[in-house]
Each structure stands twice: as structure tokens, then as C-alpha cells.
Amino acid sequence: MSVSLYDKFVSAFDDLTQERRPDRVAVAVSGGSDSMALLHLMAQYSARTGVFLQSVTVDHRLRKGAADEAEMVGRAAAKLGVPHHILGWDDWDGRGNLQSQARQARYDLIGQWAQDNQILHVALAHTLDDQAETVLMRLARGSGVDGLSGMHPMRQHGPVAWLRPLLWAKRQELRDYLTGIDQPWADDPSNTDDRFDRVKARQIMGLLADLGLTQDRLAQTASHMAQARYALEIATQDLARRIVTLRAGNVVFQQNDFLDAPGELRDRLLAHGLGWVSRQFYKPRYKALSQVVDAVRNGQQSVLHGALIIPKKGQIWITREFKAVSDLRCSTDQMWDNRWRVSGPNTNDHEIRALGETGLAQRPDWRDLQIPRNALISSPSIWHGSDLISAPIAGFVNNWTIKSIKSDNDFFTAIITH
Template sequence: MAVSGGGDSMALLDLLRQWGKAELAVVSVNHGLRAEAEDELGLVASYAAQHDLSHDILQWHWDGTGNLQNAAREGRRTAIADWAKANQLQHVALGHTKDDQAETFLMRLSRGSGVDGLACMSELRERDGLTWLRPMLEIAREDLRQHLRDNAIPWADDPSNEDPRFNRVKARQMFETLAPLGLTTDRLAQTAAHMGRESDVGNWALNTAAQNYATLDAGDVVLDAEAQKALPEALYSRLLAEALSFVSGAQYKPRFRALRAAIEAGQPTSLHGCLILPSKQSVRITREFVAIQETRCHVSELWDGRWRLIPPEGLDVAEMEIAALGEQGLREIDEWRSLGRPRPSVLASPAVWHGEKLVAAPLAGLKNGWQVRHLPHTSVFGTTC
């Protein structure tokens, strides 16, 4: 399980240890942002040593780009996922509480999130090949602090939790103002739970819409042109957003305003690393070439997070790479026109290169014995070659 030294995760660690029905391995991440972090992780190390538990400390360093909190969160998740896989673990427990649930709801409400964004954090989530567990989402933070006090277990309070520059701290400070209106932590967490159930309904409808109106073609999602007329506006928007995330491999959906603008445009539009290509018969969502024109990897690796190219048996591939076909490759292939796919889709398809020489482009009609496998993230659209 992941333990920072803060009260929530220290309490969860002690509760799981007392429960005694799981074999525990403990991991902490030092973000290198505060000198106090070493002392805080020392509390975790001391507890682990006292109870004969393994404890690893991982290092993460910010590269200075993007939002610091978002980067730290994603960097921490990736580091913990890699650690879990290296140790052949299948589950990671996290110390989120009812208070975190309410704070997250308030923060997302301020951003104008819809049902999915306002839905409660789930107690169980599959991601990165692991099951992430949040067993304390119905427990208040203060109740966990009391457990620590009753058992004489020390914990550390991160001073950034009181820094009003951070939105989560602002949300936490708003509770005193909102409580007289009945907007307590309990009530906000309850509303998030209601939204979670509504999100489940929306996901069921999304699956049904995908089965009825969506097909896959060489990694593209093709929506029947009738879908926009036949489906409620919110459901069509959800379907298109899911298609954009599926094709781009992005973890997050596009912003609502940009999505609505793309729908209303009714013409080729760039969004979320994809191109939306409407026609009388369909709306095709394909990868945008400019989003992956610099993406290269060895042929033994997964390209663009979703394509595996398999060489003919016995071929020496040591110096071969996968990159997008692009204009240079397209000029060498006449067969692509007979495939019935639009030019932008073929341009962004994976190809095998040996230096500047095109070796194969299976999705453009140049196979030369190569096979292609589409391995996207789990989605309502499934998979295809």
C-alpha cells in the first residue's frame, strides 16, 4: 500500500495491519519538493520496521513543466504502479477519505464538471494493470486521526495542506462557510455518490450507443451519421468524447466547450490529438498526424500506446523503427486508395522504417509479410486490426 506519513495513510496502514487478512508491502514516494519529506517518510519507515513490514521509498523529480500538483500526482501513480508490478503485486491501497470525496466534488463543481466529473471516487478502480483500492471513502478524516491518537501512532501534517494557493485547500476552507447551508462534508459526499450512480447509467447508455452506432476501422472509430439525430445530445457528446479518448489514448476526456464546438462545426476539426472527419454517411475519428509525427520506437515496442507490428519470421529488425507513414511513405504506396480510408487516416497509420527507407505499412496496403495488432486501452469500442 502507498503511505505518505500523513494521518490518512498511516491510519489505513495500521487498520490493514490489525485486520491481518492481507500481506502488506509498503511504499512511499519522495517528491523532492520539501526538506521535511525525509522526516515524514521516516515515520513510515519506523512503523514498518516496528511491525516487520517491507518498506520502499521511491524518488520522483519534477521536470518543471506543467502543473506541479498534477505532475506530482501522475508521477507518484506511475512510480507506485511500476513498483507494484516489479514486486508482483496486484492491488494498491490508497488512503482517501470521505473528506477527500467532498473536496474533490467541490473542486470539480467549480470547474463546471458534468455528471462523470462530479461522480464519487470509486472504492475500486482498474488501471495500469493493477487494482487500486480506496477502502476508507466512507470514513471521516478526524475519525482516522482519533484512531491514531488512541493507538499512540505519530503522523505528519504536510504544511502544503494549509497553503491557500492550492485549490484543494481553498475547497477545504469553504466548508465552514457552506455548512450552515447544509452543504456539509457528509452531504457533499452523499451527492457525489448520487452522481456516481447516474454516471453508471450514463455508461450503460454509452455502451448501448457504441454497439448500435459505432464501428472500428484500422484503429479509427466510425460513428453512423444518424447517431447525432437519434441520440440525446448528452449521450452523443459522451460517445464522441469516448471515441476521441480511445483513438488518442488520452486518460482524460476533452473539455466540454471544445467538444461542443467540434460537434457544431460540422466540418473537419482537430481535437484531443485526433481529427474529426464528418461526411454524409459517418463521422470518423482518426489520429492526427501532427500529434504523432515525432513519435518513434523500436519495432519490438508498442507505438503510440496502441500498435504492435510483428515482422516476418527470421527478419533482422535490429535497426528498424516504427513511425507514422506520413507524406514521404504515402508517395511510395499506390494501394492505399483502394482501401476506402481517408488520406489523413492513412498518413497517421504506423509504418516500419529502416532509416529513411519504408519497409512496411500494413494499414496502408504495404504488408511485406508484416502483421499489425491494435492494442488500445480498455474501451466500449473493443479492438480491431
């Protein structure tokens, strides 16, 4: 094995986890060369540091051979002494963008599996090649600073941190490493299917290199844009600390200050507020954000990203859209809407659900709370059948408490994404 390759990997991995070395890590392995190399590197890291390592593969069940490739990964992991798990995806209905839906399914399946197994760090095998292709595709779509900053080396989504410790490595370098240790890998036929944008980007890369637009140059552009993104995030955080308050899980802007802010900062803050309330990972598109701003200027409510935006008395309230949570129910020992936990009397037959119009009608003094009606009806409450037991946000406590899993300060710190 190339010592320098391992050393560079360790340096990158330690940089990503420098605040606290994790004691449990999972590595996502498709069976391709990149992820097989990461499996081996992570296995050596685990053996030298004592970090408990597991591996996981998603079988999308979309083509013949996928199950065999997952089993191949399992055999390789077993030789390394690494537990391996296979997760199946059966939800594609044949509509929409297959690659996009499959990618999101991988994140959802692996993320939930990681949480179920108390794993807070998942390593992904994206390389410099992937970074360059991503920048090129986003350039073609007219992306701004965030898009052109490429893939983040680390991205927090809920309790799970997704790590990319190989963004500096070229695919051929990893393949040479695997060949040197006699480790086979699988080549996914979709990687040569030019119906997909990423394959088109990969094919055109050779022509662009003649103009000096090489993989290294594109990755360098991503690095420069990441620095610009960080500067904008700092400015957005400063704006947030001046004009934002958090009330009962809702995000509240001072309207005039928000509308007077530079457009780039305003859109970033709006996107962050929407994601905070809806707990959605990806940001809305620029056009959709602009439509919300226009609606606010006209004093109109709007809906985006599972959130309701309410301009009211010089403020802008971002609250959960009732439609998004109207059918959401869970027991009182579970988390509701990925945001809320309750505590109170030890009961097994109560449940958490949105307060709704029925519950709000039982709180005739709700106007005294100075919280918009639509923010209250989408708030969590405790029920026993058709009986409202508690609605702390609406002022009806009855020995129960409701607490967000994130603190108010987390709202401001989460604006910085790396």
C-alpha cells in the same frame, strides 16, 4: 485496534476486487494520516490473506522535510514487513498549477513503477473528507453529473486499477486509529495553505454544515450522482453499439445518428472515442467537445486530445493526430503509442514508427483501403533505417502483424467506468 474499522475496510476492499482478488497490491503512502492508516490496514489484510503488498512514496522534492517524511514511511513499512520504494519527481519547471501537476506526476510515476513490477492494483487513501471537498470544488466550477459524482472507488487506467477503499472513512476516525497504535504521521504544510482551492473548501466546510451541507451530505450527493452517471453510461454504451465501428484502431461514428443523439450521450461518446484513440485518462472539457461537434456539422476537420476528427462521406473518423506520434519510435519488442504491438521476423535493428507521408507514398493503392489518408499516415509501421519494411494497416504486410493491445469489444465495455 478498532475491529469495526478493519472489518469495514476489508468489506470495501473486497467489494472493489470481487471479480478477482489480486495477488500483488501496492499502497501509495505520502506519510499523512490517511495513507499511514491505509498502510497499516493493508498490511493486516496482506498478512491474513497472503496478498503480496508493497508500498510506494513519491518525493516531489518541492520542500524541506519531504525526504525525511518518505524515510519515515519506509521505517513504518519495514516494521510491518512491507517493502517500500521512493520515487522522485524533478520535472516541475515552476509554471502552471503546482498541485495539479504534482498529482498527475504521482499517478504517472506510480503507475509506471507498478507496471514495471507487475502490480495491477494500487490502493489510494482518499477519504470521505476528500470526497466531500472534491464535490464542493466541482460544484463551484459548474461541473455536471460526472464531476459531481466525485472520485470513483475504482478507476482503471491502462493495465493498473486504482482503488480507493477508504472513501467511507472520516479522517478523524483514521487519526484516532493511528493514535491508538502509537503510529505517528506527517502533516504537509500545504494542507493549511489557503492559496489552494482544496484548503479553501476544507475551511468553508464548517460554515456550510450550519446549512445542512455536511461532509456526509456532500458524499451522499456524490453517491446519487454516481448512480445517475452509471445510467448515462449504460445509455451511451447502447448508442455506441448502434452507431460505432472500429477500423484499424480508429473509431468511426455514423454521422447523422451521432448528431441526432441527445447532447449528453453524444458528448460522452465523443469523449470516450477521443480517449480510446489517444489513450489519455482525463476527458476533454465540455466547451472543447462542443467545438468539435460544431466543426463536424460544418464538415470541417478538428483536433482535440491528441486525436484528429474527420467527417467524411456520412461518417466521423476519430484517428490519431500525426503530430502526436510523428517523433515516436521504439524497437519492435516494445509497445508503440501505448496501443500497438507488432510481431514478425526476429530482428534487432528494426523499429516502429508512424507511416507518415514518406511511407504512404510507397503505397500507391492506399485509396483502395477506404481509410482516410490522415488515419494512415499516423498508423504504426516497421522500418529499417529509411526503408519501409511493413505497414499492415496500409496493406503492406510482408510477414509482419500489428495488433492493438485492446480488443474492439473493450471499446464498448470501457464506456462503463465502474
